Amino acid sequence: MKKYLSFFRVRFSTGLQYRMAAVTALTTQFFWGLLECIIFKVLMESNSVAMPMSYSAVVSYVWLKEAFFALFNTWAADNEIFGMIVDGGIAYEFCRPVSVYTMWFSRSVGSRMAEAALRCGPVLLGALLVPAPYKISPPSSLFAFFMFLLTMILAMGVTVSFCMIVYMLCFFTISPVGWRVLLTGAVELLSGAVIPLPFIPQPYRQVIELLPFASMQNIPLRAYSGDLTGDHLLPAVLLQVFWFVVMTTIGVLLCKRAERRIVIQGG
Amino acid sequence: MKRIYSSAHLYGRYISVILRSTMQYKFSFFLMVTGRFILAFNGFLGILFLFSGFSTIREYTYGDILLCFSVIQMSFAFAECIGSGLKALSGMIRRGEFDRILLRPRSPILQVLGTKFELGRLGPMITSVLTLIIGILKSQAEWNFGKALVLAAMIAGGTVLFLALFILGASFCFFSIEDGGILNILTYGAKEHGKYPVDIYGKRFLQVCTYIIPYAMIQYYPLQYLLGKTEHWQYGLYPLASIVFLAVCYLIWLLGLKNYKSCGN
Numbered sequence: 001m002k003k004y005l006s007f008f009r010v011r012f013s014t015g016l017q018y019r020m021a022a023v024t025a026l027t028t029q030f031f032w033g034l035l036e037c038i039i040f041k042v043l044m045e046s047n048s049v050a051m052p053m054s055y056s057a058v059v060s061y062v063w064l065k066e067a068f069f070a071l072f073n074t075w076a077a078d079n080e081i082f083g084m085i086v087d088g089g090i091a092y093e094f095c096r097p098v099s100v101y102t103m104w105f106s107r108s109v110g111s112r113m114a115e116a117a118l119r120c121g122p123v124l125l126g127a128l129l130v131p132a133p134y135k136i137s138p139p140s141s142l143f144a145f146f147m148f149l150l151t152m153i154l155a156m157g158v159t160v161s162f163c164m165i166v167y168m169l170c171f172f173t174i175s176p177v178g179w180r181v182l183l184t185g186a187v188e189l190l191s192g193a194v195i196p197l198p199f200i201p202q203p204y205r206q207v208i209e210l211l212p213f214a215s216m217q218n219i220p221l222r223a224y225s226g227d228l229t230g231d232h233l234l235p236a237v238l239l240q241v242f243w244f245v246v247m248t249t250i251g252v253l254l255c256k257r258a259e260r261r262i263v264i265q266g267g
Numbered sequence: 268m269k270r271i272y273s274s275a276h277l278y279g280r281y282i283s284v285i286l287r288s289t290m291q292y293k294f295s296f297f298l299m300v301t302g303r304f305i306l307a308f309n310g311f312l313g314i315l316f317l318f319s320g321f322s323t324i325r326e327y328t329y330g331d332i333l334l335c336f337s338v339i340q341m342s343f344a345f346a347e348c349i350g351s352g353l354k355a356l357s358g359m360i361r362r363g364e365f366d367r368i369l370l371r372p373r374s375p376i377l378q379v380l381g382t383k384f385e386l387g388r389l390g391p392m393i394t395s396v397l398t399l400i401i402g403i404l405k406s407q408a409e410w411n412f413g414k415a416l417v418l419a420a421m422i423a424g425g426t427v428l429f430l431a432l433f434i435l436g437a438s439f440c441f442f443s444i445e446d447g448g449i450l451n452i453l454t455y456g457a458k459e460h461g462k463y464p465v466d467i468y469g470k471r472f473l474q475v476c477t478y479i480i481p482y483a484m485i486q487y488y489p490l491q492y493l494l495g496k497t498e499h500w501q502y503g504l505y506p507l508a509s510i511v512f513l514a515v516c517y518l519i520w521l522l523g524l525k526n527y528k529s530c531g532n
Binding site: 024031032038039042043046051179180184185186195199200201204 | 309
């Protein structure tokens, strides 16, 4: 356990080094969030039809999505790992007396958390300082806040274990870029990164909410504002646990297969 | 004239080499195109789903928004396909590869452009063509020959505008070794949020997009003309402004080139 913790620590502290990159990313995220809030406001004003979410819930959703973007995005996966798979550096990874799966898993968690730790503060501060309709509101209750934290950890677990499957699939093709773009492309909409899932009309919504992708950012971001609460929250948490277990199992199995038939591409 | 011809010939050679090497990884290329297509298609589905609950957004219909969406997507896809070499410039400078380019008796910008030609970037084109067709059929515009020309000018102008922004971003690399990531707000941001006509974001925003970075010139103003929301036929000519912007960005590039100090080996 201790060695995996140190893989986590190494990635965490390298992640903190890139401060300049963080500043640019912050500006991007802030404007992104603001423009998104404006669009939803205009949408609500132009139409009197009932919204599937209250406006303040949408605003919290958008800001939290931007603030914790690093935890949940699937396309910004660990480039070093892809690099190693292509240039043969992977051979060293297999020489180490540790499990490749667990090592990469803790690395990914480490770099994601470092990035999120750097970014969430300033973005949330910005979200608190913008004028009234676009300002983020506090969590709907103390319970909602705790559920937000709990589901966020689970959601990150599901996201990372999904990315692990993508890494493992890269062992089975020569150039990893294709797999990566294809799989992560599919996730965007289904996880609620494009629009919050409640805006998707039935019957599509029902199906999408059962998929593993809905167990990613969709749950914590809606638990915070109380949009997802009571009877709907418990099954959602159980579904998260279920998908986490399933995806980790698939990842570990794929890893074992890859280890057996691996071909090193030079190096 | 002869110089232009030989530059075009050289660029053609660059592209043919790159294409042949891409085709060595056919399966990966196929996955990439499909993936990029899906990514862009998500944006379309987002609009489709949002408009299943709403009918208009500030007097723009679903068709109008799709028209706007497809113009931006298409011009961005063209620009990224041609200009990805510019995005990789900061890495080239850091590794010292740019010095090699300067030694050759050809235009540096042509050589930088020639390092990459990402055909896979055309994946979103499938989505844009699809949405363009729906947009043309469903928008409020009453089509005639002039309007068709304006639509083509919007797409061409958009490509020029995004290319100009890539050049601007690359020029920043001459002044600081840090990645010019700040420009991503202007390019990716425009691609992402430019699917709605810019006046939706408010008057101040429209002013910024008219006078500072002329997005509105290829998007908002000509769109007003297409949709018949304005009396000014001149709005149809506004996409030409992107050429002026390109000239300004090219001047900044030349200025940066003069300022360039090698930093690698």
